Amino acid sequence: MNRSLRPLMATVIIFAIAYAAAVMQFPGLLSTRVLGNFLTDNAFLGITAVGMTFVILSGGIDLSVGAVIGFTGVLVAVLISSLGLHPLVAFAIALVVAALFGAAMGFAIHYLQVPAFIVTLAGMFLARGGASVITQDSVPINHAFYSYLSSLYFRLPGGGRLSFVGLLMVAVFIVGAIVAHRTRFGSYVYALGGNTTSASLMGVPVARTTIQIYMLSSVLAGLAGIVFSLYTSAGYPLAAVGVELDAIGAVVIGGTLLTGGYGFVFGTFVGVMLLGLVQTYIIFDGTLSSWWTKIVIGFLLFLFIVLQRLVFAASSRGDRAPQKA
Amino acid sequence: MEQTAFRMEARGVSKIFGNHTALDAVEFGLLPGEVHALLGENGAGKSTLIKILTGAYQPDGGKILVDGEEVVLNSPLHAQSFGIGAVYQEVNLLPNRSVAENLFLGHQPTRFGLVDRRRMDREARVLLQRYGLGIDPSSELGTHSVAVQQIVAIARAVQLSGKVLILDEPTASLDRDEVQRLFEVVAGLKRDGLAIVFITHFLDQVFALADRVTILRNGKLIDTRRLDELTRTELVRKMLGKDIAFSGSTSLKTERPVTDVLIDYEGYGKKRSVHPFSLTIHKGEVIGVAGLLGSGRTEMARIMFGIDPADQGTATLNGRPVAIKTAVDAIKHGFGFCPEDRKADGIFGELSVRENIVIALQGKLGWFRALNRDEQLDLAGQFGEAMDIRAASLDMPVKLLSGGNQQKVILARWLATDPAFLILDEPTRGIDVGAHAEIVRTINRLRDDGMALVVISSELDEVVAYSSRIVVMRDREMVAELRGEDISPGVIVQAIATHGEKAA
């Protein structure tokens, strides 16, 4: 098997085992309702994580995504509620703003050679601060189109709902996977993650690709912000605090190496679902206090990475077996 | 518009790094259908020149012409669009991607805007076959040896170059057959009218392949000549600015009296890596290790040094059994190891030359017996001088040194630990004739001082020059041990081949 597929396989296996174990304890977890909720509730995280996957594959990191979600939400809300724009116009504006923001970060990372960690940290402060400068309150969005979008869903047998935002996330994952694995841009992303110097000597347009990667991440975070605002019908400057860590966690659990160059978009999907499963499991359990919740999440995270290493080690044994002629 | 016959031309090109002038108004012209050797000592500026010719660096002065027209090459990609392809000195590929993708990155065949993987793999397979490489194009490049990667890099460059092909020390990690194949490919390209730049430190290869030579010294152009106007001695004199004795090929293999045994490996090996081997190494002896690509020479060295600890057999040092489970153990017992992949395993790029030299000794001394700055400077100065390291300052980052000088730094690092047993994996890779002779001399000197050495090299002439005994590896198995009369390139080749036939 291809070496780089192994962590992905590990994640998928762990997810399957974890899900089976959880269902044994709470059969309710198998209902279409829970499955539908998985997609809907994690839609904004999933969309963000797709962008984060590209960033991490290229060897970078984007700490600003949570703040960008908050900022776009507020921007969209203010554009619709205060300025009376049509939501679609507001979406377009928000995505353009997000794209510019991402481009500026990519520009700073490439041309000023400041580490991505720090540029995007400053970006996080800026977006979060910008949102609270626009408004401190949470701004409700009342618009017919909004209610239409947010209540758009297919009913599944068994009371579950397949919502518009859930499907949107799936679509973003599919497009993301195609872009990452089947386009030149995707191969450039992996190239940057492999070795920037080599990539540039091999003719990869490093500056353009870097800027595009951070643009992509910010645009997807912006899209996630729109989804979040659909989800809550409001824009709130403090929305989605800390989502960047969840997104990074999902990407890494999904088998992508933080050092860049290895990983799959699909792995991130499994990672998001795994995080969702942990949360749902804890809710179903319902006996954990605030602190035990944190301890258990930390412990499960630990368990996943250790298991992943074990599966990885087990499958890489016999890697360089001598091929006697 | 000035018209010249040159396919590509550099006029008065200069490059300055900080205070150091790496290139000083260099003139360089390439004719279509020629193989042009670019020669010079380590640090002469060869790699810098080709980086400028391929847009990886911007010149600080002068201009570049392609087909008589002035161009500004602002990136390798831009250079590629002019049909200029290059293999850089350090293998610059992506270990994390498949072989096929490394071959086609940026030019992947597409269908409906998406990369057509199947076609890409198919084309890659065909392409690699020209170089006799039967590897799976969808396998990860990083899982292959340096040599394989080198071939892939060459295949990529050839593929991209419509007009100019630049090869910076492409043969450094190739064995004879591979070199031969490469030469055939280059000859074919030459017939097709490509202009080819060829950088190497192997003068034999220069004479075998090149039509013209350009010689650089200290960043200055010394001469450009047709090769048939030059003798070997003249060439070397131009490169070094002085005469040298070819100690390498003239040294005498005196049958040495067998002295004390230093280390004795008995049935030593590691499952799934190297078959158990037995080897007795005496003080004052050089064991040469020969073998084909991927025959397991590097792996054997790593086992000897405890990086991948052996799981069977015993090692006896000075008559006492020793357990060598880590590099730290090995160093404690007076071992040293110069790895083959200098960039990945040898050099601390950001650290200074001084720190790079003292680090192994410091590692041996431990955390708390720190060498102070003066001691470090002393040591670095002493061993730097012994190895003739050309560095503007001992405090400059080692990554700014030329490839050959980096190799010398690593050697100096181990000599500073005063080892009893030194393992050198391809120590002369990428080293100029002067330094090459220097290293061969050093190996001989160390042997005479009573040190035991194991030297892995793909250069049979070189192995023959300094080895007291030669072991031949094949398929990760030690298949022959040659001594005395048998130590000659012909016998070695035969040993590899014969055993190969037997095994097949």
Next chain:
Amino acid sequence: MNRLAFGRLVNTQTVALVGVLLLNWLLFPGFFKIEWQDGRLFGSLIDVLNRGAPVAILAIGMTAVIATKGVDLSVGAVMAMAGAVAATLVVAGYPTALAIVAALAVGLLCGLWNGILVALLDIQPIIATLVLMVAGRGIAQLITEGSIVTFSDPALIFIGTGSLFGFPMPVVIAFTLLVLVTLAVRKTAIGLFIEAVGVNRSAATLAGIRSRLLLIVVYALSGLCAAIAGLIVTADIHGADANNAGLWLELDAILAAVIGGTSLLGGRFSIAMSVVGALIIQAMNTGILVSGFPPEFNLVVKAGMITLILVIQSPFSSQFMNWLGRRNRGAAR
């Protein structure tokens, strides 16, 4: 020699610090006023030192970790744990010394845990330490049961609010730690080894450096520093606030190290400069406080300042300065 030492003091970090301080002075004229009161120094400048101390202490450990190409996200949570342990123990009537030792031991243990995950299990540092970042705060809350454990033990409080030679204790502790750790890494070979492991771990191992042990020691140091910082903030407010102690301070500590010139890619590091970085961050915070800006602008101002400092520090701008210099010289000719 003297000129050399002085020259080393004039660098982007110190210039930035002086710049921020001057800006504060423009916004608030009394900024540099220092008074002697009740046997100790008082003034905004002292506040900067005092409030900057916890992050400075975190930055000391963080710098070493970052120099090995790692990062330690758990320091904030470790601070909370150490504080919780110390406070609960003194409230339960144990001697102060025991409480302090226990808190430090907890920090050390956490650091060892991180180090083992990174060095022995080869887990990527960001994820390895994320485990403790999440779980650690939970453990701290478990100890305090979510409430603020208030204590009145004078010896413990002294760590946070006492003073020595006129300086607040946190400043004294941070300074002592800075000197000790700097000596420890520079007078031994540890500093060189840290840089070597950070630049090229594989080569370091081949050169006979015990890189795994070194990594464990470095993370343990970071944990210990976090525990000390945790004790200080706990002592400062006479209570262990497991919910908020050290919250997001890991980001400040990383920022301090980066402003201090340590690359997140590992290699060269300077602990003293990281401490200066921490002071720059605190000077910014204090400046925002005394300036009277509405709080909703805090983050925007901070983002702007960070960007400015990093742009000034970037290789790009030094190239730009070189280019300017060369052009001017060219013009003069």
Next chain:
Amino acid sequence: ADMTIGFSQIGSESGWRAAETSVTKQQAEKRGITLKFADAQQKQENQIKAIRGFIAQGVDAILVAPVVATGWDDVLTEAKEAKIPVILLDRGVDASQDLYLTSVASDQVKEGKVAGDWLVGAVKDKDCKVVELQGTVGSTPAINRKKGFEEAIAGHNNISIVRSQTGDFTRSKGKEVMEGFLKAENGGKGICAVYAHNDDMAVGAIQAIKDAGLKPGTDILVVSIDGVPDIFAAMVAGEANATVELTPNMAGPALDALAAYKKDGTVPPKFIITESKLYTPADNPQGEYDARKGLGY
């Protein structure tokens, strides 16, 4: 009847919040109710997930302490469709009133107003410069408590807020910010009172005032909101002047209303407003301290 109730709590960001959680658990236990608890770690999205999870499990009722006012329509509609009554604790929401059974909460604007009124009464006609320690920027209580206080002092020109910064609802930031205020206002000599949006920040501010060599409660008046044990301890020491209680027992009235509704369909009032009681050193602070100590603050 054996009832299972889901409780979606915001998180555990302060001692008061911890007390609310433990009181809610106690109240449920007292009534023989099984409580499913979910901590949202300060995130609305987690609360929505939790509520959806409760619906999927088919609980009998849901308690929510909403982290923000907006964004609840969809999930509350889902609960309504599943015929699960929802009760809001501690804060209200901007959603149609028929989506929840009742809302048990304090009036945050009033809390600020009570604090402001106390200050107006305490300083009479004297000039008074107030410094304000705000809660987390953008949080509902911070916005409302600021508003209420400003309403109370409006029209009293002798009282003015001279500085206002966020102390993030924490003790340590409260202390740090207060230190800054003291420096900025001439060593604190110009400050007559500090108004903190919660008691934790007030406790921090008290320490800062003491460190600066002034007497909190005398040189600088201290008024704040919540009524946590430590502020009563400060009152005992004469270092705090007033606090407005925010009871952690929101669950008691909520569960009572729920029980009545389940029993015979009694529809409770839409808003059950808890009392915003003012406590001063005259109200037996030692007794209040002792009474609260065991509540999990």
